[in-house]
Amino acid sequence: MRILVLQHLNCEHPGVFREFWDERGHERVTVELDEGDTIPSFDGFDLLAVMGGPMDVWQEEIHPWLAVEKEAIRHWVKDLRKPYLGICLGHQLLAEALGGRVTPMLKPEVGVTEINLTDAGVADPIFSGFNKKFETLQWHGAEVSIVPDQAVVLAFNEHCAVQAIRWGECAYGFQYHTEITPATVPDWGCIPEYKASLEAVLGLERASSLDGIVKPKLPEFRAAARRLDNNLLEVIGKG
Secondary structure (H helix, E strand, C coil): CCCEEEECCCCCCCCHHHHHHHHHHEEEEEHHHHCCCCCCCEEECCCCECCCCCCCCCCCCCCCCCHHHHHHHHHHHHHHCCCCCEECCHHHHHHHHHHCEEEEEEEEEEEEEEEECHHHHCCHHHHHCCCCCCEEEEEEEEEEECCCCCCEEEEEECCCCCEEECCCCEEEEEECCCCCCCCHHHHHHHCHHHHHHHHHHHHHHHCCHHHHHHHHHHHHHHHHHHHHHCCCCCCCHCC
């Protein structure tokens, strides 16, 4: 496949998915929107992957390219009906692009938390082989508060009612971070916005221990990411 990746921060990339895609021989083209890159023609691309970032979907005055990105996502998903993988901000942008709404949370969700699949999530092929409840890494202060028309909620938890969605046959958004690597927590802990939310939720002492909490879980998280990637390829007919 040819995969177009939209990034909003250099260190917030597809993470472990890059390894999986390289193993399969997929071509990956990365666009760093926050650094002024422009979105290329969609011709010849098979998957659009949109990653996270410290900005919010409503900050178009600060980041004018967000409006362009939303329109591009809308065209890819709604007009072209092509496969989409959105993580964190990419999940929220999918919802906004299709007419949903994203708003600030009363309290950010940061750290290792458990999510639950809905009945639709259990039945969806993207979660084939997953338990109905499983642990994830979270790091967000906004959430999808109104889902787009025709969107299906696939996962939730007590902190955030929309942890995963599907729109159409093959456009998926995941609020949690399934792409993490051993470098994720140290790298993100240096980003001012992420550091602030981490400390606000966990406190200084617990915030400093997050990397130690996550490390023993990395094999499990990697296996979940591998399973998700395999399932996505099956969904889009590339498995």
